Amino acid sequence: MSPVTSIHGVINPDGQISLYPNFTRKTAEQQPISAAELKQLTPSAPEVTPADGSFANVLGRLVQDVSTKQSVANEAVSGLLSGQNVSLHQAMIATQEASLSFQLMVEVRNKLLDSYQELMRMQI
Amino acid sequence: MINFLPGINATTAALNAERIRMDVIAQNIANAETTHGIDGKPYERQQVVFETILNEAQQPQSVRVASIEKDPRPPQGVYYPGHPDADKNGMVMMPNVNVHEEMADLITSSRTFEANLAVIKNARAMALQTLSIGRTG
Numbered sequence: 545m546s547p548v549t550s551i552h553g554v555i556n557p558d559g560q561i562s563l564y565p566n567f568t569r570k571t572a573e574q575q576p577i578s579a580a581e582l583k584q585l586t587p588s589a590p591e592v593t594p595a596d597g598s599f600a601n602v603l604g605r606l607v608q609d610v611s612t613k614q615s616v617a618n619e620a621v622s623g624l625l626s627g628q629n630v631s632l633h634q635a636m637i638a639t640q641e642a643s644l645s646f647q648l649m650v651e652v653r654n655k656l657l658d659s660y661q662e663l664m665r666m667q668i
Numbered sequence: 669m670i671n672f673l674p675g676i677n678a679t680t681a682a683l684n685a686e687r688i689r690m691d692v693i694a695q696n697i698a699n700a701e702t703t704h705g706i707d708g709k710p711y712e713r714q715q716v717v718f719e720t721i722l723n724e725a726q727q728p729q730s731v732r733v734a735s736i737e738k739d740p741r742p743p744q745g746v747y748y749p750g751h752p753d754a755d756k757n758g759m760v761m762m763p764n765v766n767v768h769e770e771m772a773d774l775i776t777s778s779r780t781f782e783a784n785l786a787v788i789k790n791a792r793a794m795a796l797q798t799l800s801i802g803r804t805g
Binding site: 606612613634637640641647 | 669670672676684785788792796802
C-alpha cells in the first residue's frame with residue numbers, strides 16, 4: 545500500500561489525468577484572465593489579528609504558568625524549611641510540577657528555534 | 669493552569685491522610701505504657717477513619733481523615749505492686765495499646781504511602797517521556 549493515500553489522479557473530461565482536479569486550465573481559445581480574476585487567483589495572506597487564541601498569547605500564558613508554578617514551589621519549599629504547615633511531599637510535588645512545566649517551555653522554545661534555523665538554511 | 673501529573677490531587681490527599689495516620693500510630697506507640705493521662709485514666713488507643721471527598725460532579729475524588737476515634741476496648745490490668753497508679757490489689761491499668769498491632773498498622777501505612785509515591789513517580793516518568801516526543805535525535 546502506498547504510504548501517501550490522499551493523492552489521486554483524476555481523469556478530466558478531455559481524457560487527461562490531472563493531479564489537481566479543482567484546477568481548470570485556461571486554454572488559448574479562452575478569454576485572457578481579467579484583472580478581477582487574477583486578483584481572485586493570487587493567494588492573499590491570511591489576516592493576522594492578535595486574537596485571544598493567537599500563538600503569542602498562548603506562549604505568554606505558558607510562560608506565566610511556568611512562573612506561577614515556580615513561585616508556588618518556592619513558597620512550598622520555604623514553608624517546609626521554616627517549619628510552617630507544609631509537608632515534605634507537598635514541597636516535592638510542587639518542585640516537580642515546576643520542573644516539568646519548565647521543561648515543557650524549553651521544549652517549545654527548542655522547537656521554535658529549530659524551525660527558525662531550518663527556514664534560515666533554506667536555499668533560495 | 670496546566671496539569672502535568674494526572675491524579676495528583678487524589679494522591680496528595682492520600683499522602684496527607686497517611687501522614688496523619690502515621691502521626692496517630694506514633695502517638696499510640698509512644699503512649700503504650702502511659703498509665704496516667706490528663707483525666708487520670710490510662711491512655712486510650714486512637715485510630716483514624718478515612719472518608720471520600722467528592723468533586724464538583726459529586727463523584728468520589730480523593731480521601732481525607734474524617735475523624736480520629738478512640739478504641740473502645742478496655743484497658744489491660746497488669747500486676748505491678750509499688751506502681752504509683754496501682755490499686756489496692758497491686759493491679760495497674762495499662763493502655764489498650766498492643767505494640768505489635770501498631771507495628772503492623774505502621775507497615776500498612778508506610779506501604780500505602782509508598783504506593784501513592786509510586787503513582788506520582790509514574791506520572792512524572794510519563795510526563796517526561798511525553799516531553800521527549802519533541803526531541804530530535
